Amino acid sequence: AQSVTQPDIHITVSEGASLELRCNYSYGATPYLFWYVQSPGQGLQLLLKYFSGDTLVQGIKGFEAEFKRSQSSFNLRKPSVHWSDAAEYFCAVGAPTGFQKLVFGTGTRLLVSP
Amino acid sequence: GAVVSQHPSRVICKSGTSVKIECRSLDFQATTMFWYRQFPKQSLMLMATSNEGSKATYEQGVEKDKFLINHASLTLSTLTVTSAHPEDSSFYICSASKRGVSYEQYFGPGTRLTVT
Numbered sequence: 001a002q003s004v005t006q007p008d009i010h011i012t013v014s015e016g017a018s019l020e021l022r023c024n025y026s027y028g029a030t031p032y033l034f035w036y037v038q039s040p041g042q043g044l045q046l047l048l049k050y051f052s053g054d055t056l057v058q059g060i061k062g063f064e065a066e067f068k069r070s071q072s073s074f075n076l077r078k079p080s081v082h083w084s085d086a087a088e089y090f091c092a093v094g095a096p097t098g099f100q101k102l103v104f105g106t107g108t109r110l111l112v113s114p
Numbered sequence: 115g116a117v118v119s120q121h122p123s124r125v126i127c128k129s130g131t132s133v134k135i136e137c138r139s140l141d142f143q144a145t146t147m148f149w150y151r152q153f154p155k156q157s158l159m160l161m162a163t164s165n166e167g168s169k170a171t172y173e174q175g176v177e178k179d180k181f182l183i184n185h186a187s188l189t190l191s192t193l194t195v196t197s198a199h200p201e202d203s204s205f206y207i208c209s210a211s212k213r214g215v216s217y218e219q220y221f222g223p224g225t226r227l228t229v230t
Contacts (some may be wrong), residue, residue, distance in 0.1 A: 106157045
């Protein structure tokens with residue numbers, strides 16, 4: 001069975017500083033990998049996804065993530081955080097079986113300090 | 115765009131009553147809709163998957179007679195919590211996927227259910 005671990009429950013970053021949110025997964029093969037952001041009152045929004053190919057994936061809002069097979073990781077990064085990035089971030093995995101089910105991590109709450 | 119709405123955004127009901135939550139895809143046809151439950155400070159847990167015109171597929175441990183899902187059209191799915199109890203209080207989120215767009219789910223803003 002697939003599982004996703006986001007070891008950091010919350011992270012505080014100063015505005016303008018860089019950000020890295022960690023995500024580790026457990027799956028027998030290479031899964032499909034996703035990062036979503038959840039803001040209050042809004043639905044989860046897809047930031048980026050990895051299916052195959054280049055292991056460095058660019059997403060929206062200046063985010064990127066790198067798939068590292070050897071570490072079973074898919075960490076999310078942003079070089080300079082803005083106050084509007086404060087939100088809950090979820091990593092998710094899907095098995096390439098065609099059933100389109102996603103398994104989510106427990107999320108990391110990002111706080112941005114002035 | 116791919117917008118999914120949910121109604122209501124918040125609902126309070128008394129124990130023993132039923133409550134219906136609607137999920138609509140506003141600008142696309144949703145071949146598959148998903149229902150999740152999110153507990154405070156926890157992850158989204160998939161409850162069921164439904165395809166238009168078919169019976170929903172429930173995840174293990176989810177009572178299908180308690181959480182009735184109807185996917186009546188390509189733009190509407192409903193979740194009915196029957197005989198609700200306080201332990202059913204939670205945040206319920208739906209998502210929808212488009213035909214031909216694999217694995218990309220578009221999420222609604224969620225419904226906060228409180229059972230008193």
